[in-house]
Amino acid sequence: DAGVIQSPRHEVTEMGQEVTLRCKPISGHNSLFWYRQTMMRGLELLIYFNNNVPIDDSGMPEDRFSAKMPNASFSTLKIQPSEPRDSAVYFCASSFELADTQYFGPGTRLTVL
Amino acid sequence: GQSLEQPSEVTAVEGAIVQINCTYQTSGFYGLSWYQQHDGGAPTFLSYNGLDGLEETGRFSSFLSRSDSYGYLLLQELQMKDSASYFCAVRDSGRRKLIFGQGTELSVKP
Numbered sequence: 001d002a003g004v005i006q007s008p009r010h011e012v013t014e015m016g017q018e019v020t021l022r023c024k025p026i027s028g029h030n031s032l033f034w035y036r037q038t039m040m041r042g043l044e045l046l047i048y049f050n051n052n053v054p055i056d057d058s059g060m061p062e063d064r065f066s067a068k069m070p071n072a073s074f075s076t077l078k079i080q081p082s083e084p085r086d087s088a089v090y091f092c093a094s095s096f097e098l099a100d101t102q103y104f105g106p107g108t109r110l111t112v113l
Numbered sequence: 114g115q116s117l118e119q120p121s122e123v124t125a126v127e128g129a130i131v132q133i134n135c136t137y138q139t140s141g142f143y144g145l146s147w148y149q150q151h152d153g154g155a156p157t158f159l160s161y162n163g164l165d166g167l168e169e170t171g172r173f174s175s176f177l178s179r180s181d182s183y184g185y186l187l188l189q190e191l192q193m194k195d196s197a198s199y200f201c202a203v204r205d206s207g208r209r210k211l212i213f214g215q216g217t218e219l220s221v222k223p
Contacts, residue, residue, distance in 0.1 A: 033210070043156070043200065043213040056210060091155060098209055100146045100202075104155035 004105035012111045018080040025094030035091040082112045115139045117214035124220045133186045135201035143204040145184045151197045196221045
């Protein structure tokens with residue numbers, strides 16, 4: 001079975017540009033999580049969905065960040081406009097019914113110049 | 114709120130045993146999880162303790178004491194490939210999301 005799929009794996013962009021990160025969860029999983037990881041702040045939960053519905057977006061840093069899950073097999077995290085401090089690795093993870101076992105994708109390494 | 118404390122770094126030699134501790138403060142408790150992350154890789158699930166005691170999975174074991182708000186991950190017969198960061202995590206009071214510790218970087222030396 002394919003694991004969680006994320007694209008792109010690497011993204012380099014300039015400040016002010018829009019960035020869209022994509023995630024395909026494991027088939028059959030109904031919970032999806034977006035995390036951000038930096039050396040300074042560690043692994044932070046940004047937002048999570050259950051059955052395609054956003055449950056908690058309290059970790060989204062500001063209005064520049066938005067996330068959608070139009071169907072059970074696809075989610076996006078968008079940053080508009082991007083800033084250098086958004087540079088981080090962004091992980092998507094999925095699980096069945098908010099279980100403690102979460103399966104992480106390979107991550108997207110974002111660099112904003 | 115929730116907070117977790119774990120050592121930032123641990124060093125051990127190949128073949129040895131190492132213990133990574135995790136203490137937590139939570140308003141409710143619904144289990145302690147451990148994840149492993151190799152440099153440049155994604156976190157992967159290792160173990161979960163919902164009740165007190167020891168859970169064993171091959172060379173890895175995880176222990177929980179709810180009365181002490183404490184757990185640990187025990188790695189035996191260390192191998193070079195065990196060099197990675199190890200995160201403990203607890204579920205938040207709403208039982209809906211995981212809160213991760215800052216991670217312990219384990220270096221295994223020959």
